Structures are given as structure tokens and as C-alpha cells.
Amino acid sequence: MDIFQFKEKHIHFIGCGGIGMLGLALIAHEKGAFVTGSDIVISKNTIILNEQGIRTFVGHDKLFLPYLRNSKIDKEKCIIVYSSAVRPDNLELAAAIEDNVKTYKRGVFLTEIAKNFETVISVAGSHGKTTVTSMISHVLTKEGLHPGYCIGGIPTLWKRNASAGRGKIFVVEADESDLSLVELESTIGIILNLDNDHAWNVGGIDNLYNGFAKFAVKSKKLLPGSSDFPEGFLERLKKSGGSFLNRIPKKNLPDLSNYGEFEIKNIITVLTVANYLGLNITEAFGYLKKFPGVERRMSNLLCSDKLIVIEDYAHHPTEIKAVISTLRKKYNDWNLTLIFQPHREKRLRYCFDGFTAELSKADFCYVLPVFGAWEDINERLDTKLAETIGCNKATALGIDWEKCIGKVLKQLPQKTLLVIMGAGDINKIIPLLLREINQLFLLGRIDRS
Numbered sequence: 001m002d003i004f005q006f007k008e009k010h011i012h013f014i015g016c017g018g019i020g021m022l023g024l025a026l027i028a029h030e031k032g033a034f035v036t037g038s039d040i041v042i043s044k045n046t047i048i049l050n051e052q053g054i055r056t057f058v059g060h061d062k063l064f065l066p067y068l069r070n071s072k073i074d075k076e077k078c079i080i081v082y083s084s085a086v087r088p089d090n091l092e093l094a095a096a097i098e099d100n101v102k103t104y105k106r107g108v109f110l111t112e113i114a115k116n117f118e119t120v121i122s123v124a125g126s127h128g129k130t131t132v133t134s135m136i137s138h139v140l141t142k143e144g145l146h147p148g149y150c151i152g153g154i155p156t157l158w159k160r161n162a163s164a165g166r167g168k169i170f171v172v173e174a175d176e177s178d179l180s181l182v183e184l185e186s187t188i189g190i191i192l193n194l195d196n197d198h199a200w201n202v203g204g205i206d207n208l209y210n211g212f213a214k215f216a217v218k219s220k221k222l223l224p225g226s227s228d229f230p231e232g233f234l235e236r237l238k239k240s241g242g243s244f245l246n247r248i249p250k251k252n253l254p255d256l257s258n259y260g261e262f263e264i265k266n267i268i269t270v271l272t273v274a275n276y277l278g279l280n281i282t283e284a285f286g287y288l289k290k291f292p293g294v295e296r297r298m299s300n301l302l303c304s305d306k307l308i309v310i311e312d313y314a315h316h317p318t319e320i321k322a323v324i325s326t327l328r329k330k331y332n333d334w335n336l337t338l339i340f341q342p343h344r345e346k347r348l349r350y351c352f353d354g355f356t357a358e359l360s361k362a363d364f365c366y367v368l369p370v371f372g373a374w375e376d377i378n379e380r381l382d383t384k385l386a387e388t389i390g391c392n393k394a395t396a397l398g399i400d401w402e403k404c405i406g407k408v409l410k411q412l413p414q415k416t417l418l419v420i421m422g423a424g425d426i427n428k429i430i431p432l433l434l435r436e437i438n439q440l441f442l443l444g445r446i447d448r449s
Contacts, residue, residue: 004031004116004164010066010073013037014092015083016056017045020106020175023150023162024081027113029054030164038064038092048160062095075101081109084178107180110150110172114184117148117170121273122184124174124215125192125225127319128266132192132225133173134294135270140169142287143279147171153313156292156299169277178202179211182218188245188273189219192265193228197316197347213237221245221276225269248272254285260326298323301420301430302437308334308417309437311430315343315423317354324361327417334417339397339408339429341368341422348381356388362419365394366408368401371424402429406436 006028013025016037022045029035029052038057039046046056057064067075080096080103088094096103104112114120123133130153137149148165152173155161174181174189179202194212202208209230216222216237223245224234238244247268250256256264267288274284293299302309308331314320320340327336340359342348348355348370359365367386386396397404412418420426420433 004033005112006079007032008034008077010034010036010078011081012064012066012078012092013081013083014060014090015039015086015106016049017041017043018083018085018106019045019152019154019161020110020150020173021045021081021083022048023152023160024106024109024113025049025054026052026160026162027148027150027164034066036064036066052160060091062091065092065096065101067099067101068095075099078102079104079109081106084180105178105180107175107178107183110180111183111185113148113150114170114172118168119170119187119277120184121169121171121188121190122174122181122186122215122219123172123190123192124176124181124212125190126176126195126197127316127322128192128225128262129173130313131294131297132190132266132269133171135266135288135291136273137171138291139270139274139279139284139287140167140171140277143284145169151294153294153296155294174215176202176208176211179207182211182214184215184218186215186219188221188223188276189216190223190225190269190273191216191229192225192269194230194233195228195316195318196351197318209233213240216240216242223247223269223272226265245272245276248275248281252281254282260329262322262326296423296427298326302434306414306416307412307437309420309433310417311420311427313423314421316347317351317358320355320358320421321361323419323421324358327419328361331417334415335364335413336362336417336419337412338362338365338419338421339368339426340365341424341426342370342382342385343423345370345372345381348385352381352385352388355385359385360389360393362393363413365389366404367394367396368422368426369396369399371422371426402432405429405433409433409436 011028011033013021015021016025017039025035035054049056066078067073078101082093083106123129133151134155140147146166147169149171150162174184217240222242271281296311296313299311312323314323367382369382383396386394
């Protein structure tokens, strides 16, 4: 689209290292805004912004605001975008509000960007949003439609998670963690499933369900991505007058016998969207077969005759169940060992029994301290989790978990499938892990073949 209401505005992103904020900053920059950002640490995402010519600051200071950093910049031309992690007393946000500068919360700014497109395809759901958003973006890109997209992860081999595109379609991941999905007005609103995740963060399960319902009602067409919904939820939406987009019957699709249950649901969802847009289903499926996947989603890091290492983003009991089920089918005679990092204390506390049940299905689980994101950690629930699973099935690695990797590797049985699992900063362990494995290869303790 040639029209963009934020062109030549000075837009500063507070918390620019978050994956959602990264995408918004990239799109604004691509469409001609003067973009800066700040975050408490340097990260992969801030480095991506720097590589695109976007200046980022470490820490938070009101002097990072464009009009305070440069007196020649008119504050009327400034916009401040802040993530859900930013608290009201943040120095930059507080100063901007006091100075009457226009501010947007992340989800609201995403909605403003979406207004620049004729067709908005929004993907919501408790699980699988990033994968399906990426799959749709991949198919539309391969079809030459040049879609805009904003994804909550980076597809494998892609250098970024967002683009303004050059077409009329915008594909976006809709976030329920702060109920920002209610802001979107979608041409096609997809709800893949609905679980109890984030209920603890939005005021309870009723508020969570109501948020999804509002998202659905504001969508011109609603596409359910599965049958995984609370009893009566879809019936409630039908009574509200929502218009449903019917999924393509499986019998009308190419042979999907080689795919798992969750993969089939996602493929049918994507092909239903493609069909609605008038695309050839066979061609679209051909593009899907070549979809490279998404970083940190069942990513194969190493494969040998005696050791396979996989990374996955699973951080909820339902997701852990799906990962373990898939891997057990594919590697049924391998030892399955997890290194798991719980993501947020509230989630672990809220779903404690579910985590215990699903993690117990592995042969052994090393539990890392909880990743708190922006939340304070009040209790060592990682130790409690490991103890509840049982000492013969789990152990907590403690706060110096990076130093324990060598010990963990030396204790692994032969023919082990090692899964690095979690949505926090557990990926920091990977370089050290692979370096230690290489040393074991050199010592002949692991078969390199």
C-alpha cells in the first residue's frame, strides 16, 4: 500500500526487543517512519533492528525520546509505542504521557497498521498461532501476492518476522496474553483452539473466553482451526450472528496420511484460507510441503546415531503433550530426556498439575529455574516441580544451570533424544550445549555418525 498514516513520523518503541515490538518497528521503518527503540538488554531482536538501520538504546531514560534527544524534532510528530511488559512508571512512557505525546500500546498500534490493508487475516488461538501465521504468509508470498505480515516468531531461513509487503493483504498473529486481539477487525479471523493459557494474566477464564468471542464477532468471517474449544463456545458465537468460513473437507484435499494430527489441522486451515482467496489448492499445498518451519519449533539442532538434539518453544502442558506425543511416535525406542524451562511463575502455578503430568511422560526431565519475563519470581517452583515429578524422573538444575550442561551430557544414556524446551532464554544454553557435545565427539564418547 502506498498510503501509510505514520510515514515520516518519529516513532519510538519502548521494549523493542520483544518479538511483537520487533515486527511493528520493522514495518514502520519499512514504510518511511523514523524509528528508534529501547530495551533493558541487547538481544537478537535489537541486533536485527540495528542491522536495518534502526537505532536502539540499552536501558530506559526519558532522554531516549526523539523530541528530548533532539530539540529540532517536533513532539507533535512523535509517537510512542510500548509493549505489555512496560509498566506505567517506566521513565520514557511516563515522560511521554506527561508531555501529551501520542502513545499506543502494542496491540492498538498493530490494529492501526492493519487499517492500511484491504484484507486482514488474523490468527488467534492458545497454541500454534506462530506456525499457522507463518504458513499462510509463506503460501501467499510464494503465490506472488506480496502480503504484509507480523509473526510472533521468525520462520526458519527468514531474516525477519514482519514486513509491510507490497500488496493488499496483511497476515497477523493475534495475541490473547493481554487481550489485544480484541482490537483487530479481521476479514478472516482464525481461532485455532482455546485453552486456559493466560487466564491468570487477564482476570480469569471468563475474561479470556470473552476476549476470543469479541475477536470472533469483529471478524467478517470466522474460521475455527479445530474442534478444540470449551463446550458451547462455538455455539455461542453462532448465536451472536457471526459468519463462519467452512473448512475444506479432508476428502477434497491431497493425501495427508504422512502428517501428524496437529499438522493436518494446520494444513487444512491454511488451505481453507487459500481457497477463500481464490488460490489453487494443489499449488498451495505444494508450497506448504516446502515450508521450512519456524525457529524454536521442533528445530533439529543435531543428529547422530546416538544423540539427537531438538529445540522446541513448548511452554504449556498442552504443547508439551503434543511435542512428546509426536516424538514418541517418531523415536519410539529412544530415551527421551528434556531440559525444560518453565515460562512465568503464574503459568506454572496455575497449571502445576498439568506440567507434572506431561513432563512425567519423558524418561527424564531437568528443570531449570522459572523464566519470569517481566514478572518477579517469588518462589522456587522449579524445585517443587522436579520433586513432584519424582527424583527418579526429574531434577532441578538450580540457578547455575549453564554450568551443569557438561554433567547432564555425561549422564545421558546411549541413543538419547535430548529436547531443549521452553519459551524463555533457555536458547542461551544451545551454544554451550553444542560445544560440549563436540568435545564428547572428539573424545569418542558419542558416535558422530
